[in-house]
Amino acid sequence: MRDVFRVGIIGCGRKASTIDDEAHLRWLTNYDVVPSSHTSAYLQNPRTKIVAVAARTEESLQRYIARWKLYDVRTYTDYKRMLELEELDIVSVVTHADMHAEITIAAAKAGVKGIICEKAMATSLEEADEMIRVCESNGVKLLINHPRRYxxxxxxAKKMIEDGVIGELKSMRGAIWTFLLHNGTHLWDMFCYFAGDADMVWGYVAEEDVQDPGGCAMIRFKNGVMAFADVMTMQGFNMQLYGSDGMIHIDMFKEGFRVEVYEDLIPPSKDRPYYQFRPKRLVRSEHIEIEKPFTPPMQAAVQDLIDSIMEDRQPRSSGYDGRKALELGIAVHASARKGGMAVTLPLTDRTIRIISR
Structure with a gap:
């Protein structure tokens, strides 16, 4: 195993490169911090070295090289040629979603050790299944970049729930702006992060003639937790996590989150039916500050991939996790096509294809 991992980046647009230039515009304080791009995260990790980059046009490649002053990096307009000629350890797939499966599968077959693929993972569950299968059969660690996991x-917030601070998690509400897959994937992923595996989805699609529209959904998880999603109207990202003894509110316009804890005014009794009103009083209301400095999520993802390779484990945001998020987004479409009737998971039709924006 090399001391320094040789990296190739496929796609040199916003998330690969220029998103760092938007730092002065960033208003989602609980989302991502510089370095946000794949390139800057690799450059700041002493165990990674970018040796090659591929894009569709020479113009894009030259802008990228000039932006980062990486004059010794080899450039390709054919990613397959790059995979053939370069002895790469890690590949970043930073293209539009309709190319994710093809490139990820090719990289895994080319002998890389790890792949970071941007969200949404793929355009269909059939593609996601094959990405996971090929990576597993070739011993490749696949990380889907959902940065909130880092x-x-x-x-x-997850640790507080696991520690029982708000009691047993009962329901979740979340909102994110438009696009069921391109942006909605963040919400689907966080629902799964907090509640595990879902088994039923009811969905509504706002614009049936749009490829990746907004919509709403209700989701049931195997542990009984219910989730309610608005992927239509919200600017930003918000979540409310409701437990039997409290709640957590995550507001993307404020760092950290608010926690409230309640206690029963009347002790619980087996003699009272579960639906009987149980008056409570507030015993704790606190804004939880996040200790700084912390490792930016993109940097943490790169380090997690390295650690997963070295320790032979799944990344914290694995291909399996990415597929769960993708399945929820596609399930909303599947339900909407049935007039909002419930669909059960896993979906049997793996061919439904939604190209995210």
Whole structure:
């Protein structure tokens, strides 16, 4: 195993490169922080070295090289040629979603050790299944870049739930702006992060003639937790996590999150039916601050992939996790096509294809 992992980046647009230039515009404080791009995260990790980059046009490649002053990096307009000629350890797939499966599968077959693929993972579950199968059969670690899994706001909230601070998790509500897959994938992923595996979805699609529209959904998880999603109207990202003894509110316009804890004014009794009103009083209301500095999520994802290769384990945001998020988004479409009737998971039709924006 090399001390330094040789990296190839496929796609050199916004998330691969220029998103770092938007730092002064960033208003989603609980989302991502610089370095946000794949390139900057690799450059700041002492165990990774970018040796090659591929894009569709020479113009894109030259802008990328000039932006990062990586004059010794080899460039390709054919990613297959790059995979053939370069001895790569890690590949970042930072293209539009309709190319994710093809490139990920090719990289896995080319002998890389790890892949970071942008969200949404794929355009169909059939593609996602094959991505996972090929990576597993070739011993490749696949990480799907859902950065909230690496952000301390969300990891701290999850730890508080696991520690029983708000009692047993009962329901979740979440909102994110438009696009059921391109943006909605973040919400689907966080629902699964907090509640595990879902088994039923009811969905509504706002614009049937749009490839990746907004919509709404209700989701049931195997542990009984219910989730309600608005992927239509919200600017930003918000989540409310309701437990039997409290709630957590994550507001993307404020760092950290708010936790409230309640206690029963009347002790629970087996003699009272579960639906009887149980008055409670507030015993704790606190804004949880996130300790700084913390490792930016993109940097944490790169390090997680390296660690998963070295330790032979799944990344914290694995291909399996990415497929769960994708399945929820596609299930909303599947339900909407049945007039909002419930669909059960896993979906039997793996061929439904939604190209995210």
């Amino acid at each position: 952000h301390p706001t969300f990891t701290t």
